[in-house]
Amino acid sequence: MAKKDPTDLSVEEKLKTLFQLQTALSSIDEKKALRGELPLEVEDLEAEIEGLTTRIDRIKSEVNDFERAISQKKGEIVEAQNSVERYKQQLNEVRNNREYDTLSKEIEFQSLEIELCNKKINDAQKMIAEKNHELEASEQVLGEKQGDLDLKKNELDEIMDETRAEEEKLKEKAHELEAKIEPRLLTSFKRIRKNARNGLGIVYVQRDACGGCFNKIPPQRQLDIKMHKKVIVCEYCGRILIDPELAGVKTEKPVAEEKKTRRRTSTVRKTSNSKKSSDANDMD
Structure with missing residues (x-):
């Protein structure tokens, strides 16, 4: 039997089919309403977790940068100390006041460099401590959010399992009715x-x-x-x-x-x- 063209339907048939479609779609809406705000809550939690993960990665990267900077400054301190020792030995071999003044200034400069490096190391260590504290707090929040997400997902999955079969049937029926309009x-x-x-x-x-x-x-x-x-x-x-x-x-x-x-x-x-x-x- 040939399928009836939707345009050949009478107004009465069109209205009847439309109302049946509305009934099916309203039933689907009711199934979705059972989920409530759960899908949105899951999306929000996933977005928060993604943001927290990015933040944690950034903090870890910053801590690594500070640690590299400390290692570099420690190396500079060793070089400066070696230079001070070398210049002090050269003081014993000076032949005039000009050489003595030059070496003395170099020793003073290297000593200041050592102090500056120590200051930067202390500052970096303080920043690492702050970043580690921030990292710990962020990881704790991440753990809590992940726990909430797991609960919400389980709850949503349970509701979906209960309504999925019926919802699929309603969607199929709605699709069939739409083809008639x-x-x-x-x-x-x-x-x-x-x-x-x-x-x-x-x-x-x-x-x-x-x-x-x-x-x-x-x-x-x-x-x-x-x-x-x-x-x-x-x-x-x-x-x-x-x-x-x-x-x-x-x-x-x-x-x-x-x-x-x-x-x-x-x-x-x-x-x-x-x-x-x-x-x-x-x-x-």
């Missing part, structure tokens, strides 16, 4: 659904009002909706409107109408009784 109408429906806060793109009339925004619908427009001659949208929220009977929804008559009917019946009875009484009096 003409592309232009389907695109409009998806756009309406995307902009709707509750994800409803098609709603049925409830108590003479739109089932999405609950604004009153004029009687003539309600009649047009029941006729199924064309696709009608709510003039307030833009949702597609469908007759409750076509949507397979049973509606109850308002209680007020029943009371009104009873009052009229009671009034008619009273009038009838009064007339009978009057007729009897006239006969007397």
Whole structure:
């Protein structure tokens, strides 16, 4: 049997299919709602862990740089000390005051270099201590975040396992229904659904009002909706409107109408009784 072209469907069939699609999509939304904020929380934790990991790597790199700098300065101190010893030995062999002054200045300069290197080593050691403290704190936070992430992932996996099979069936059903709807109408429906806060793109009339925004619908427009001659949208929220009977929804008559009917019946009875009484009096 040839597959029916979506454009050949009657308005009634289109609306019916759209409402079935909305029902399937709403069920999928409910499954997703069971997960709550867990997916977002997992993403946030993963981003935090990534940031912390990058920070820890940077701190370790900085500590290594300081340690290399200390090693370099220690080497410079050894060279300076060797130079001081050599210059001191040369002082014993000077032949004039000029050579003595030159060597003395060199010894003084090398001594200052040693002091400067020691100062830089002390500063670097202080920075290493600070960085190690920062590293320890970051690793502790990372451990806590990783523990939270593992818990959230396990919780999310449990929920996913419970709903995955049913959700897949609903997605398959939705895909089949989408194939039956003409592309232009389907695109409009998806756009309406995307902009709707509750994800409803098609709603049925409830108590003479739109089932999405609950604004009153004029009687003539309600009649047009029941006729199924064309696709009608709510003039307030833009949702597609469908007759409750076509949507397979049973509606109850308002209680007020029943009371009104009873009052009229009671009034008619009273009038009838009064007339009978009057007729009897006239006969007397």
